[in-house]
Amino acid sequence: MNNKHYAIIGGGINGLAVARQLLLDFPDAKVTVFEKESDVAMHQSSHNSGVVHAGLYYEPGGLKARLCRRGAELVKEYCLSNNIAYDECGKLVVALSQEEEGRLEAIYQKSLANKVPDVRMLNAEQIKEIEPNCIGTRALHSPRTAIVSYGDIARHIAKEIKQRNGQICTGRAVAQLTEKAGKITVHFDNNEQYDAQFDYAVSCAGLQSDRLAKRSGDIETPKIVPFFGQYYVIDSQFKDHVKGLIYPVPDPKYPFLGVHFTKRIDGQMTIGPNAFISFGRENYSGKKFNLGDVYDFLTYKGFWKFSSKNMSAALRELKTVASQTNFVQEAAKYVPSLASVSVAPATRGIRAQAMESDGSLVDDFVIRKQGNITHIRNAPSPGATSSLAIAEYIVREVMSHS
């Protein structure tokens, strides 16, 4: 019997998945989730592309490759057994030139190494059989890639946590975690503390994860640098020009993928997301400026090193930030019939992207244990796809329950 007391910081999909996994594995445990907002899943978990990634791109053997594959299976199972919408619409990664075909072949080989189901390479005519309006010289087709609403999944997990006698405390911003003689105290602002102590804590604080980790005695780097991603919804009359997901071949010159077509689970067709530095970690309107957040990245040497190495990428992204027409044109390279489609802006997402002090973006998931406190320090995309597998990994492998 395990009647230990666990604190989970952050009610995004990862924090909720960890809380659920603890209650599944240890039904007698006491699990308390602390979320600073008035509800769960108000940040990345409800501001993303909604894709259940099949695991095409990730370095075989890395955490992303392993947890994405397992996570995709678990998300599918969770949606189907809980009546949550799940659409296996499939995805094409499309090469437009011979040079891109070489890189596409490398992705195909990785997807085989990662055992992604049913992937195959298509020629130009075969592309038309899947996406009649799409042009390309070759494409990688992943028919098992799906779309969902991660916000809906997170809210369903929150209900399940309560049914399993877990507790979710919203409106509770945790300032710091301290550990003494194997007991963890949860501190809030104004010298306030939670009235019970905990045996273990898991911090899943997304865009605030580096700050909470540092205040709780973990190492300072990597730091979170926020990059927003803008989406546009295309005129609904034209949404059927694309059936599923159409992606470019990633270019190693650019740290982010470039805009693409993403079908939403509500049936809308979106273009996006681009990627540009955000003047606030939680600034979704793009109109405000958070002085503390901007000061944080401007005084980080990693940010300046990243910027100096990525000027051409910044320019590419800036074009899509500055002009809606450029944004649409980028995507229309793949579907020319949508070159002049009218679009309306949709809510942004803001990526919690970890950056090392040498300016490199951390690619793989980073999960660090320090004493009885575990910190998720980097969980970018496919972090939502992987959430249920990240939870299994943390509960069954990272945490020691001795």
Ligand SMILES: Cc1cc2nc3c(=O)[nH]c(=O)nc-3n(C[C@H](O)[C@H](O)[C@H](O)COP(=O)(O)OP(=O)(O)OC[C@H]3O[C@@H](n4cnc5c(N)ncnc54)[C@H](O)[C@@H]3O)c2cc1C
């Ligand atoms: C633009 C964009 C597109 C993406 N597309 C996809 C995709 O298609 N597929 C995919 O798999 N992944 C995608 N991702 C990644 C995915 O959204 C994230 O990996 C995932 O949502 C991370 O979940 P999380 O719970 O770790 O973080 P979050 O959802 O950000 O949750 C963190 C929570 O912690 C809370 N919190 C923070 N600090 C404190 C504190 N001090 N005290 C209490 N609570 C605190 C926050 O309020 C928040 O609720 C995308 C992300 C972005 C931004």
